[in-house]
C-alpha cells in the first residue's frame with residue numbers, strides 16, 4: 848500500500864492529483880532520494896502519475912497551508928477542513 852491523501856471525500860493517490868489540492872505541481876515537495884527500488888538510473892523518478900511515495904507529504908501539505916493529520920493507518924493523511 849502507498850500513501851494517500853483524503854480531503855472532502857476525495858482520495859488523492861498520485862502527484863498529479865495532489866497538485867490540484869495544493870495549488871499546482873510547483874507546490875509538491877519531493878523526497879530527497881528516490882524511494883523506488885529498482886529504478887532505471889537515467890529515468891527521472893519524480894513521476895506525476897505514479898504513487899505518492901516520492902512526495903514528502905508532511906512538507907507538501909503544510910507548505911500549502913493545509914491542516915492535516917495522519918489516520919489510524921499512518922499511510923493515510925487527512926486534510927482537516
Ligand SMILES: [Zn+2]
Nearest residue numbers: 849898899900
Ligand atoms: Zn508508492
